[in-house]
Each structure stands twice: as C-alpha cells, then as structure tokens.
Amino acid sequence: MALDPVWRGDEREMLEYNPREIMxxxxxxxxxxxxxxxxxxxxxxxxxxxxxxxxxxxxxxxxETGGIDAELPELPLSVSDLRIMYRTSVNAGLLESxxxxxxxxxxxxxxxxxxxxxxxxNLNSTCMGDYxxxxxxxxxxxGACDAACLAAEVIIFMEHEKRxxxxxxxxxxxxxxxxxxDAREKAGLHRGGPTAVVTNLGVMRFDEKTKEMYLSxxxxxxxxxxxxxxxxxxxxxSRAVRSKPITEEELRVLRExxxxxxxxx
Amino acid sequence: xxxxxxxxxxIKDGSHIAIGGFVCTRNPMAIAYEIIRQRKxxxxxxxxxxxxxxxxxxxxxxxxxxxxxxxxxxxxxxxCVRFRKAVQNGDIEWEDYTNYEMTLRFxxxxxGIPFMATKTSLGSDILVKEGFRxxxxxxxxxxxxxxxxxxxxxxxxxEKIVLVPAINPDVALIHAQYVSEEGTVRxxxxxxxxxxxxxxxxxxxxxxxxxxxxxxxxxxxDMNCLPHFLVDAIVAVPYGAHPTSCFNFYDYDAxxxxxxxxIAENDRNFTEYLDEWVYGISSHEEYLAKVGxxxxxxxxxxxxxxxxxxLERG
Numbered sequence: 147m148a149l150d151p152v153w154r155g156d157e158r159e160m161l162e163y164n165p166r167e168i169m170x171x172x173x174x175x176x177x178x179x180x181x182x183x184x185x186x187x188x189x190x191x192x193x194x195x196x197x198x199x200x201x202x203x204x205x206x207x208x209x210e211t212g213g214i215d216a217e218l219p220e221l222p223l224s225v226s227d228l229r230i231m232y233r234t235s236v237n238a239g240l241l242e243s244x245x246x247x248x249x250x251x252x253x254x255x256x257x258x259x260x261x262x263x264x265x266x267x268n269l270n271s272t273c274m275g276d277y278x279x280x281x282x283x284x285x286x287x288x289g290a291c292d293a294a295c296l297a298a299e300v301i302i303f304m305e306h307e308k309r310x311x312x313x314x315x316x317x318x319x320x321x322x323x324x325x326x327x328d329a330r331e332k333a334g335l336h337r338g339g340p341t342a343v344v345t346n347l348g349v350m351r352f353d354e355k356t357k358e359m360y361l362s363x364x365x366x367x368x369x370x371x372x373x374x375x376x377x378x379x380x381x382x383x384s385r386a387v388r389s390k391p392i393t394e395e396e397l398r399v400l401r402e403x404x405x406x407x408x409x410x411x
Numbered sequence: 412x413x414x415x416x417x418x419x420x421x422i423k424d425g426s427h428i429a430i431g432g433f434v435c436t437r438n439p440m441a442i443a444y445e446i447i448r449q450r451k452x453x454x455x456x457x458x459x460x461x462x463x464x465x466x467x468x469x470x471x472x473x474x475x476x477x478x479x480x481x482x483x484x485x486x487x488x489x490x491c492v493r494f495r496k497a498v499q500n501g502d503i504e505w506e507d508y509t510n511y512e513m514t515l516r517f518x519x520x521x522x523g524i525p526f527m528a529t530k531t532s533l534g535s536d537i538l539v540k541e542g543f544r545x546x547x548x549x550x551x552x553x554x555x556x557x558x559x560x561x562x563x564x565x566x567x568x569x570e571k572i573v574l575v576p577a578i579n580p581d582v583a584l585i586h587a588q589y590v591s592e593e594g595t596v597r598x599x600x601x602x603x604x605x606x607x608x609x610x611x612x613x614x615x616x617x618x619x620x621x622x623x624x625x626x627x628x629x630x631x632x633d634m635n636c637l638p639h640f641l642v643d644a645i646v647a648v649p650y651g652a653h654p655t656s657c658f659n660f661y662d663y664d665a666x667x668x669x670x671x672x673x674i675a676e677n678d679r680n681f682t683e684y685l686d687e688w689v690y691g692i693s694s695h696e697e698y699l700a701k702v703g704x705x706x707x708x709x710x711x712x713x714x715x716x717x718x719x720x721x722l723e724r725g
Contacts, residue, residue, distance in 0.1 A: 187485050210510060211433055212601040220720060224485020226433040226460075227663075228656050228718035231600040239602045240459065240514040248530075272507060273498075277540050283498040285490045288460045288481030292511040292531045321534035333534035334571030409486065409724060 163397055165305065165346030166411050168365060170196055170404075171396045172389065173257065173301055173344045179204035181255045184247050184293050187224050188410055189303050190257035193344075195221075195404045200396065208246060210289035212238035221409055225289075244289075248296035256293035259303040262315045265359045265379045266329075267302060267322025267340035267352060269294065270315035277317055287319050294320035297338050306345035311377040323357035330357070347373050348389060350381070358382070363389035414445040414618075414695060417644045421582050421614050422451055425475075427552050429457040429517065429578060429612055430464055431585035431605040432655065435484050435663050437598075438464035439586040439618050441651035444689045444698065447471040455552070457578050458482075459513035459604055463655050463668070466491040470681055471689070474503055476547070478578070480510040487668040492675035506542035506557060508532075512575045514604045519577035520611025526574045532558075533571055552579065583612035586652045588660060590617050591625040594639030600658025600717060606636050616644040618651045620660050648695050653702060653710075662710045662719040664702070 170189055174196030177183065183194045185207050194207045195218065208214045209222075213230035214237075222229040231237055247254050260269035261284055271290055273280035294300055300322075304310055322340045324330050330339055339357075343350040348364035360382035364370050370383035405411045412420075422428065432438040443464040446454075453475040458465055460481035468474050470493030482494040497503045508516070515527035532538050541557045548555055554576035563570035585605050589597040596617055598605060609615050615637075622645060628635055650657075654664035654671070674680045692698050699707065710719055 211603055219716070220718075223487065223665075223724060224434045226436040226601070226603070226656075227485070228436065228600060228658050228712070231658050232716055232718065237601050239606070240510060240604045241518065241607070244511045244514065244531075272536070277536070277542070279501065280499060283490065283495045285483035286479060286481045286507050287509045287535075287537060288483075289510040291509040291535050291537055295531045295533060295535075296511075317540070318534070318536040324534050330534065334530065335533050407725065 161392060161394060161397065163392060164411070167397065167400055168392060169193070169303055169344050169346055170400060170411070171392055172349060173303065175201055176301055176342060177202040177205050177255065180253060181205045182246065182252045183207050184254050184256040184297055185209055185225075186257060186259065187222055187227070189259065191222060192400070192404055192410050193257060196396070196400055199399055199403055208243065210240060210243045210247070210292070212240060212243050214238060214243070214246065221405055221407070223409065244292060244296070247293060253299070254297040255299045255301065256297040257301050257303065258290050258293060258320060260290070260320065262310055262312050263302065263304050263343065264312055264315050264322075265381070266324060266326050266357055267343065267359065268315050268318050268324065269302065269320040269322065270317045272317040272319045274316050291320045294322065295335055295338070300338060300340040302340050302343045304343055304345050306347040306373065306376050308376055308378045311379065313379045323352060326357040327355065347376065348386070353382070361386040363387055365389050366391060412644045412646050414442055414646055414648065417442065417616050417646050418445045418449050418451070421616055421644060422446060424451055425453045425455070426451070426582060427455040427457070427580040429580040429583045429608045430461060431583065431603065431608045432461065432464070432652065433603045434460050434462045434481075435487060435668070436600070436656045436658070437586045437603070437652050438462060438655040439584045439651065440464055440653060440655060441648040441695050441698070442584055442616065442618050442646065443468055444692070446473060447685070447689050457513070457580055459510045462491060463671070466493045466675070467689070469493050469497050469503060470675065471685055476504045476543070478506045478508065478513070480508050480513045484668060484672070487665070488672045492672060493681065504543055504547060507537055508575065509537060512558070514607065516575050516578045517604055517607040517611045519575070520579045521607045524577060526576050528572045528574055530572065532573055538573065578611055580612045582614045582616060583608050585609050585615070585617050586657070587617055587619045588657065589621050589623050589628060590619040590642070590645045591623055591628045591639060593625045594642035594645060595625060595628045595635050596637035596642065597628055597635050602636055609637055610641065614643045615641055616646070617642055618646045618648045620649055620651065620657060622647045650699055650702070650707060651695065656718070659712050659714070659717045661707070661712050662722050664706060664710050665722065665724040666706070
C-alpha cells in the first residue's frame with residue numbers, strides 16, 4: 147500500500163491505495179473527450195472505464211474483437227467477454243475493428259501492457275530468452291502489435307521492476323520508437339508511437355527528439371532516484387515533477403462503480 | 412451428422428484446421444473433445460487469438476504445428492498453460508503473427524487470392540523471426556515464407572507494405588448459435604473472424620446450439636452470416652462451447668476455467684482431467700450431465716443481456 151497525504155477538512159490524513167489503483171487512475175486521467183480507446187482487458191479496461199466515468203464521458207471504448215462503443219454494465223474479463231457485446235453501437239468483427247484502429251479520421255488511443263519494455267517503448271509479450279527455445283513463453287501479440295503500429299497514440303502500463311525495464315527486449319512484439327529519433331518513421335510507421343508509460347511509481351514519457359524514455363512524474367512516497375534504481379537502463383530524471391495526488395473521489399468511483407467485485411483491482 | 416461422424420469424415424491425422432471463436436467465447440469445444448477422443452495426430456492449426464479448445468488439443472498431443480497470434484484465456488489464464496509448456500518443451504512448431512495479420516490471411520483465403528497487404532508489424536520481430544524450419548516450408552499447404560515486405564507498387568514514393576500469405580486449410584470448425592436444416596448460419600453477438608475462417612477452408616463443419624427450419628432464419632436474413640450451400644456438415648450440440656461462452660445462450664463457466672488453469676499446470680493432473688472430461692466420456696449428453704444442471708443454470712444467459720449478470724467470476 148502506498149500512502150498519499152490528502153486534506154480532509156482541517157485534518158491531514160493518509161489515503162491508501164494499491165499499485166494497480168494508482169496506475170488505473172493515472173492512465174484514466176490521460177483520456178480526452180473524443181478519444182477512441184482500443185482497449186484490452188485488465189488494467190486497460192479499468193483505466194478506460196474510470197476515464198469515461200470521471201474525465202472524458204465523450205470518449206469511446208472499443209475492442210479488437212468487434213465490440214464498438216459497448217455499454218459495459220459489468221467488467222469484461224477478456225476482449226471476447228460477452229459483456230462487450232451488450233448494447234454496443236455496432237457488433238462487428240476483427241476486420242471492422244482494425245479499420246477503426248487505423249482510420250485516419252479517428253484518434254485511436256491504445257492501452258497496452260507487456261512483460262518487457264526498453265528505453266524506446268518497444269514491448270515484448272511473446273517470450274523470454276531465445277524465440278526458438280524460450281525459457282518462458284507468453285501469449286503472443288494478439289492485437290498488441292497491430293495497436294502499436296496503427297493506433298494514433300499508445301499508452302503503456304508496466305509494473306515498475308528492473309527485470310521489466312530492460313536495455314533490450316528479448317523479442318520485439320510491439321514497436322515503440324524502435325531505435326529512437328526517426329527510426330519509427332523510417333520503418334514505415336507514419337503515425338502513432340507511445341506517449342506515456344504508466345507505472346506504479348510514476349509516469350515516463352519520451353523525449354521529443356531522441357524518443358528516449360525520461361521520468362516525467364513520480365508518485366508520492368517515491369523519489370526519482372528510487373525510480374532510476376528500479377529501471378534497467380539510464381533514465382533522465384532531471385525533468386521529473388511530483389504527480390497530482392489521487393483524490394478520495396477517484397478512489398471511490400474506481401472501487402464502487404468500476405470494479406465493485408474486485409476482479410482486477 | 413453426429414460429432415463422431417463429422418470428425419471421422421472431415422479430420423485426418425495431419426489435417427490443416429482453422430478454428431473459430433476467440434479466447435473465451437464460442438470455442439467449438441464439443442468437436443475439439445471428439446477430435447481428442449479419436450486421438451487425431453499431427454494436426455496443423457490456424458487461429459488468431461484462441462484459448463480453451465486450442466489448449467486442450469495441444470495438451471492432448473493432437474497438434475504438431477500452430478500458426479497463431481495469441482494463446483490465452485484473458486483473466487482465466489494470461490497464457491494458455493499447455494500451449495506454454497508445449498512451446499517451452501519444443502513439443503510443437505509455432506509461427507507468430509498478429510491478430511490483424513491472421514484475420515487478413517483468413518480473408519485472403521476466403522477471397523481466393525494468395526496474399527493480403529498491411530502496414531502492421533513493420534519494425535517488429537514478427538517480421539524478421541520465422542518460427543517454422545526451412546524443411547517445414549516445403550510441406551503440404553505451408554507458405555514458402557512467413558511474410559515479405561514490398562514497396563507500394565502504385566506509388567513512386569518510399570512506402571513499405573507487408574504481405575501476408577493466405578490460409579486455405581482442409582477444414583474450418585465454427586460454433587454458431589443457429590444453423591438451419593439446410594445450412595444457413597446465424598451467429599449472434601460478435602461474428603469475430605468466423606465468416607472469413609468459414610470461407611477460407613476446403614470443408615466447413617458447423618456445430619450449433621440449435622438446428623432450426625430454414626424458413627425461420629429467412630424471416631430475418633439480415634442476421635444471417637453464411638449461406639447454406641457453403642456448409643458441409645452440421646452438428647447440433649447444445650452448450651457445445653462450454654466452458655467458453657455463447658452470446659444469448661450461456662456465459663463462460665468461470666469456476667471450470669479457474670479449476671482448469673490450476674490442473675493444467677501439473678502434467679499428472681492434466682492427464683487425469685483428460686481422462687475424466689474427455690476420454691472417459693462417450694457423448695456430448697454425457698458431458699453435459701457431468702457438468703451438471705446446477706452449473707448449466709448458473710451460467711445460462713439472461714435474455715435481457717445475452718450474458719449472466721452477477722455471475723460469480725472470481
């Protein structure tokens with residue numbers, strides 16, 4: 147449990163939350179009205195729903211399986227959960243969904259997680275070790291690589307651990323800024339790319355020119371130095387500011403309205 | 412047709428099979444169980460994102476090669492357990508694509524063209540790392556390479572495009588809500604990529620919740636997705652996607668899936684699971700009796716929602 151001091155009346159009290167809660171709320175704050183969110187499940191789903199309830203009621207959630215603008219009366223547990231098929235704008239299929247993800251009129255914003263990330267925001271969700279003889283095999287890309295290549299913007303979730311923030315990903319499943327600077331453009335990807343990495347310790351962003359990750363915000367109870375020590379590569383911490391504290395209202399909505407069954411949080 | 416006849420007639424050792432459904436919905440489980448019971452071997456499987464049926468087929472030793480984008484069950488298993496073990500042990504050959512690429516490959520197959528173009532996967536390892544061995548590339552129905560990049564032939568500017576090869580399997584297996592006596596198919600909820608998967612295969616086997624008169628489906632033809640003459644076999648198997656879900660009919664069986672994930676981690680427990688839930692069962696009716704009326708009612712869809720609100724899912 148992290149602790150964050152908040153003002154309640156004249157009394158200064160400590161607000162308690164877990165790492166997943168602060169990640170969901172931080173990412174939820176990044177959604178704007180008009181965003182069309184390409185949503186996975188788990189934390190991505192929670193963040194998107196928090197956003198819709200609190201910050202961006204005019205944002206739209208869609209799933210790669212074809213559920214477009216679902217009402218979501220209950221939390222889905224996968225992108226093929228029946229709950230994403232209920233009272234949608236359109237129930238379609240994958241082809242239609244990918245046409246929305248890559249549509250030039252749409253500001254598609256994808257939420258992605260992964261097992262590993264490097265300093266240019268490239269992601270691995272395929273395997274640890276050699277591809278042909280992996281020490282651990284994961285699920286594979288699914289639609290993650292598609293979102294990383296084609297969405298207008300990508301926001302990444304990562305638990306902040308040294309083994310996850312690595313110098314080089316074992317397998318590059320989903321392209322971020324590749325080797326930095328204009329490498330993404332040169333590879334043929336003309337839009338998109340990751341803009342933020344939301345972790346339990348803070349928010350990392352990418353330098354405009356070099357596309358290298360830097361520390362943008364750190365949560366209360368954490369120092370920039372600690373974040374550097376938990377990251378497997380050198381990070382610029384000189385631009386970091388303290389993040390806006392979580393409010394009681396944000397926690398209430400998250401716990402009571404978004405995930406009352408505590409399926410994810 | 413019965414499940415037994417459908418598998419005997421359309422699936423041989425070494426068959427190339429595309430499977431419909433997605434992760435935890437509309438997996439054609441009943442026919443997957445029958446394939447395992449008939450101990451089919453060396454299957455070559457094509458899926459975009461798949462879960463339970465794929466994991467059981469792999470765990471039971473039916474699969475030799477797999478082309479996929481994702482093998483997992485969402486919150487019920489972030490990676491399919493028997494798939495993970497088979498890859499780590501080198502028991503199967505695998506080739507990774509993305510969901511969009513697999514969808515386009517099925518689509519190309521359905522249109523009778525050899526490949527489709529996309530911008531996805533540029534810059535990724537999916538583009539540069541081939542899973543299949545060079546000798547596999549020479550085998551029946553296997554593409555000569557994983558994919559290739561070319562420049563847009565309609566532009567003088569530098570614009571890279573990825574070409575992905577069509578899929579034309581021997582058989583497609585789809586589980587739908589309704590099929591008419593003549594074969595017209597209706598899928599409710601999301602159709603996913605099932606229409607393209609159905610059309611790309613040489614033979615199409617549809618399992619369904621209900622067989623209904625053709626005239627009933629023709630009252631609302633807008634809701635139908637495949638014409639009757641494309642279907643080669645129809646098998647009625649109520650709850651035929653259990654423990655995965657089927658919109659308007661039943662939710663996923665969260666208890667069963669959570670139990671399965673734990674069992675699948677241990678080789679001996681998994682073998683016992685197969686004995687108990689697949690080999691030791693002679694018919695779909697017997698399977699449903701084993702699941703039990705209590706559980707089937709717990710997951711039964713509420714018609715106002717298409718799923719089961721308040722289902723215990725933890």
